[in-house]
Amino acid sequence: MGFLSCNAESAIATCDPYNWDRRNKTKLIKIRDFTYPELVKATNGFSAESFLGKGSHGTVYKACLDDGRLIAAVKKTYPNLSIAIHSNCTTCTTPAENEIEILSRVHHQRLVNLIGSGEDSKGRKLLVVEYMPNGSLYSLLHCSSRPPSWTRRVQFALQIAKAVQALHLANPPVIHRDIKSSNVLIDESWNARLGDFGLALRGHVEDVRIKCTPPAGTLGYLDPGYLAPGDLSTKSDVFSFGILLLEVISGRNAIDVNYSPPSIVDWAVPLIKRRDFSAICDDRIGSPVDPGVMDNLAILAARCVRSTAEKRPGMAEIVEGLKIASKRVNAPHIWNRLRRSVGLVEESRTLKTVIDSNEEVINADKTIRGGSRRNRKVSSVSSVGSENEPIQWVRERVIRSKSTGSFGEIKMGRFDSRKKAVKMPVVKLSKSRSMGILHSPQLLRYKNNIGIGLEMKRVIDSREVESSMSKLLIGLDEKSEREMQEKPLVSII
Numbered sequence: 001m002g003f004l005s006c007n008a009e010s011a012i013a014t015c016d017p018y019n020w021d022r023r024n025k026t027k028l029i030k031i032r033d034f035t036y037p038e039l040v041k042a043t044n045g046f047s048a049e050s051f052l053g054k055g056s057h058g059t060v061y062k063a064c065l066d067d068g069r070l071i072a073a074v075k076k077t078y079p080n081l082s083i084a085i086h087s088n089c090t091t092c093t094t095p096a097e098n099e100i101e102i103l104s105r106v107h108h109q110r111l112v113n114l115i116g117s118g119e120d121s122k123g124r125k126l127l128v129v130e131y132m133p134n135g136s137l138y139s140l141l142h143c144s145s146r147p148p149s150w151t152r153r154v155q156f157a158l159q160i161a162k163a164v165q166a167l168h169l170a171n172p173p174v175i176h177r178d179i180k181s182s183n184v185l186i187d188e189s190w191n192a193r194l195g196d197f198g199l200a201l202r203g204h205v206e207d208v209r210i211k212c213t214p215p216a217g218t219l220g221y222l223d224p225g226y227l228a229p230g231d232l233s234t235k236s237d238v239f240s241f242g243i244l245l246l247e248v249i250s251g252r253n254a255i256d257v258n259y260s261p262p263s264i265v266d267w268a269v270p271l272i273k274r275r276d277f278s279a280i281c282d283d284r285i286g287s288p289v290d291p292g293v294m295d296n297l298a299i300l301a302a303r304c305v306r307s308t309a310e311k312r313p314g315m316a317e318i319v320e321g322l323k324i325a326s327k328r329v330n331a332p333h334i335w336n337r338l339r340r341s342v343g344l345v346e347e348s349r350t351l352k353t354v355i356d357s358n359e360e361v362i363n364a365d366k367t368i369r370g371g372s373r374r375n376r377k378v379s380s381v382s383s384v385g386s387e388n389e390p391i392q393w394v395r396e397r398v399i400r401s402k403s404t405g406s407f408g409e410i411k412m413g414r415f416d417s418r419k420k421a422v423k424m425p426v427v428k429l430s431k432s433r434s435m436g437i438l439h440s441p442q443l444l445r446y447k448n449n450i451g452i453g454l455e456m457k458r459v460i461d462s463r464e465v466e467s468s469m470s471k472l473l474i475g476l477d478e479k480s481e482r483e484m485q486e487k488p489l490v491s492i493i
């Protein structure tokens with residue numbers, strides 16, 4: 001395949017295989033056409049009562065369609081907004097058109113799926129998507145008086161990981177480019193769904209469509225290695241997912257001037273490297289009952305935000321890692337008992353080895369900054385409570401990051417105590433400093449055969465424990481891994 005030029009219209013036909021190669025064309029999902037009057041009626045004339053929220057691309061309204069039988073969300077894009085996403089570099093498309101193009105080809109239970117589209121009198125596209133009644137993950141984490149429990153957080157993380165995995169497995173793959181907590185919406189059954197495909201790109205990395213589209217994303221979530229179109233890969237989504245995971249673990253914003261350092265990567269990764277997991281866990285809910293859950297999540301997140309894209313795990317590995325965390329968080333007492341039974345043989349010795357190899361990574365990356373319990377936060381969070389008792393807390397609000405495409409600039413601001421926006425300098429779309437991480441999973445070795453009581457058998461199948469435990473040992477040295485596989489891990493009495 002040749003890439004002669006991405007400026008001439010004619011080049012599109014020859015360079016972009018999805019414009020002409022029938023074999024690669026994914027089946028279009030049937031989406032409905034809505035008339036503009038229909039959408040006006042359904043949203044009560046786009047009234048304030050129907051207003052759900054606004055983003056950098058437009059406003060969103062609740063719509064009652066089909067005589068109230070279908071509740072949906074209608075996205076109305078701001079006028080004159082276009083982004084440089086096309087197989088031809090000179091042509092722009094609107095986020096809505098881009099979203100229709102992508103979502104009419106992918107459908108998944110963990111995505112905010114497209115129902116249909118409409119057009120206003122000026123020819124601007126309106127999107128009709130599934131309605132998510134429980135807000136965004138951003139608002140649950142940062143604005144709710146009852147922050148989600150660990151079980152919920154792990155469930156959300158796993159569901160979004162599955163959504164991203166499905167996108168990356170599509171043919172051609174879809175790279176979302178804007179994974180962040182405000183783009184994770186919660187449906188009526190409290191499942192997390194990934195939405196907002198305004199910046200998404202569909203194609204293989206070698207396709208002209210990808211090669212000619214300028215970098216875009218949200219400050220704080222953006223892969224620091226994604227500086228030019230050619231740098232984009234599915235691993236950029238992995239980086240953003242890692243930021244999301246750190247946000248889920250800590251309950252802090254991706255960029256938050258109330259912390260030192262303000263970047264979540266610069267703050268969390270040094271603490272994770274020191275295995276100071278409790279320092280990054282959201283102090284409003286405290287540590288999970290099974291401390292292994294934090295180990296799993298934190299190390300996984302740190303691996304996702306490694307500075308070298310190739311060293312980041314793929315979404316399949318992330319999904320597997322989160323499945324283990326999910327099992328542990330749902331049955332903490334079993335896991336704690338299992339841990340006590342197997343013992344942490346040679347932990348201090350192996351830990352030293354891990355720390356030594358971590359040091360190598362630290363030296364190689366050379367960019368570790370900040371991150372200690374002392375500089376955990378610049379300002380304090382007023383109260384801490386368990387998830388069972390409703391708590392109130394006040395945080396200094398930080399305006400959340402907005403997506404930025406080729407519009408280039410992004411604004412950051414801070415609210416003062418009177419909740420008035422204090423204008424901060426407009427910063428160019430720059431990279432958040434990130435650094436790599438070592439891989440330091442908890443190293444477990446088991447002693448001969450382990451006795452586990454009948455009551456445990458009732459709750460969890462032995463083979464399930466076995467497979468989960470062996471997956472836990474990702475990163476274990478080869479010899480120990482072989483031993484693990486040779487001996488039965490669990491013997492049920």
Ligand SMILES: Nc1ncnc2c1ncn2[C@@H]1O[C@H](COP(=O)(O)OP(=O)(O)OP(=O)(O)O)[C@@H](O)[C@H]1O
Pocket residue numbers: 052053054055056057058059060073112129130131132133135136178182183185195196401402403
């Ligand atoms: N399908 C939906 N169902 C219910 N509410 C929605 C839906 N889609 C969006 N919203 C609400 O509208 C708000 C704006 O959404 P939108 O996707 O336009 O922007 P954003 O993701 O918040 O920000 P940005 O445009 O910077 O990415 C969301 O925060 C959410 O509260």
